Amino acid sequence: MTDEKGPAETQRAHWQDTYTAHPGMYGERPSGPAVHAAAVFRAAGAHDVLELGAGHGRDALFFAREGFTVRAVDFSDTGLDQLRDAARARNVTERITTLVHDVRDPLPLPDDSVDAVFAHMLLCMALSTTAIHGLVGEVRRVLRPGGVFVYTVRHTGDAHYGAGLAHGDDIYEHGGFAVHFFPRHLVDELAGGWTLEEVFPFEEGELPRRLWRVTQRAPG
Template sequence: MSTADDPDLADIQRAHWQDTYATHPGMYGERPSAPAVHAARAFRSAGAQDVLELGAGHGRDALFFAREGFAVRATDFSSVGLEQLQRAARARGVEERVSCVAHDVRDPLPLPDASVDAVYAHMLLCMALSTKEVHALADEVRRVLRPGGVFVYTVRHTGDAHYGVGTGHGDDIWEHGGFAVHFFSRELVQALADGWRLDEVFACEEGDLPRRLWRITQCLPR
């Protein structure tokens, strides 16, 4: 059995996503995800003007945020996905509101302290990241958010049908069909909310399996 501390796992996953986006451009379609629609409402209610999206992929949600009037910083470790996002932003006339940066979330976020109003991550935290790396990323999100900023993220959880299926890498990370997923426990969600105002942990589903998710909304105190 591999372990979550294996430094090669995330690199293998990066190559897998690069190939997947290249083979299936625009694989998630153009419609925004349901969590993005919720996030836009939460961000607008908080008075946010700019959004950092982590794990933007080919950009269906980033483009939606831009159409909703937000300035969007989109990051992903797949340059192929981001190239598709940039082309789509130009085609839809929102390129001035979308900036793209290739970035591995195992590294510090390339932004100054207290520099964004809102952060969004749809199933990014539950990729091939160890619990230690997830906590480090949450700390980085807290660092770059302005006081009162909102963080909306989704994760697959331990009630998902694929939990415990396939190749185990330790630390609740299971690989199925070439994709490694860190399935979150409720305890991990609570731990990541320490020092935040936890507004909601909402159970939802996505896809044909269906994938079982939690959509978490939390706010940084002012």
């Protein structure tokens, strides 16, 4: 693991406790961004999907049901245990593999090894800007030429931005949950060397949370 300290160091325990206390906390229905991503991936001819921050697997299970082969990555082994149990119950175990991994470290996958990558709110966890740039560099490394990356992040227009416990680097914590809120220029920086296809604003949840759904394509 990297030597980077700060709020990210406490988030693994937070999520382990959360998944233990609330199994399947996000329900069984896929997220809206995952439904969109599946259509984008299918149109791009993708077969295998890497999901970063898969949690207990509602979106990984959806991708598997849609016919994709899925590699589900999360730093919570508790969440991934729940994902594997759900995959067995739904007879899609042959389509899903899981990996406990901290995304601040290099992805343990070969270059050019996946067709598509999906990350719903993973990039806006308690990661420094430096770590986020490093992760997107890793995504580009493991994507095959022309591969598609769809991710979502809460942005600086969100009602929680600037409130709660400030950790610096646009990271604010509410109730033990730390979020890195994205300014637009960070989205543009992360798309450097990619084709930025879409930055779509949407809302989710009761606050509501305000997010961007970003679609970008690796060089062909």
